[in-house]
Amino acid sequence: MDTIEAIRTRRSIRRFSSEKIGNGLLTEILLDARAAPSAGNLQARDFVVIRQKEKMREIAQAALGQYFIAEADVVIVVCANQQKSSSYGKRGRELYCIQDANASVMNILLSVHARGLASIWIGAFDENRVSRVLHLPAHVRPIAILPIGYPVDKGGARTSRHPIETMVHYEGC
Numbered sequence: 001m002d003t004i005e006a007i008r009t010r011r012s013i014r015r016f017s018s019e020k021i022g023n024g025l026l027t028e029i030l031l032d033a034r035a036a037p038s039a040g041n042l043q044a045r046d047f048v049v050i051r052q053k054e055k056m057r058e059i060a061q062a063a064l065g066q067y068f069i070a071e072a073d074v075v076i077v078v079c080a081n082q083q084k085s086s087s088y089g090k091r092g093r094e095l096y097c098i099q100d101a102n103a104s105v106m107n108i109l110l111s112v113h114a115r116g117l118a119s120i121w122i123g124a125f126d127e128n129r130v131s132r133v134l135h136l137p138a139h140v141r142p143i144a145i146l147p148i149g150y151p152v153d154k155g156g157a158r159t160s161r162h163p164i165e166t167m168v169h170y171e172g173c
């Protein structure tokens, strides 16, 4: 699958089969996450990999009861690391580390899709609760929960998008 095809055909998948993801494949996905751009190449992000079902269930509870998360074979929690971007001051701590993390999130979603796996960006969660479950230090903020697995099917119809003219503005808004 080429890049454009991956971008255009990716979709959020919430149902996963019980098929296992090998460690080699997981490593490739993490290398794709690492390859994302970052402010000043400070790479102010961390990837917490969860394979224990009990921990996945705790994360699902912290994600407002989105229990399909625990059906995935692997869950990656992408975090912003404020310490790693602190040399950029307030903007580094409040913005760049979050952007660094989000760039990796998109790399993971596209990598997973291109490799025949499925995922979804989970952003609705109790941040403090996720931090407690994962023992995150105060300077590491969970940004996205990404359950990853083999899809059971191709899912429903592709989600629609707003007309392009409602979001594109030439030479200013």
Ligand SMILES: Cc1cc2nc3c(=O)[nH]c(=O)nc-3n(C[C@H](O)[C@H](O)[C@H](O)COP(=O)(O)O)c2cc1C
Pocket (backbone or CB within 6 Å): 010, 011, 012, 013, 066, 120, 121, 122, 123, 124, 125, 159
């Ligand atoms: C920041 C963000 C947070 C999201 N949080 C959730 C979530 O908590 N639960 C969920 O089921 N989907 C969540 N999604 C997935 C969106 O619902 C999905 O991307 C959107 O409906 C478009 O569908 P598509 O990803 O298949 O193109 C989130 C997506 C983003 C970008």
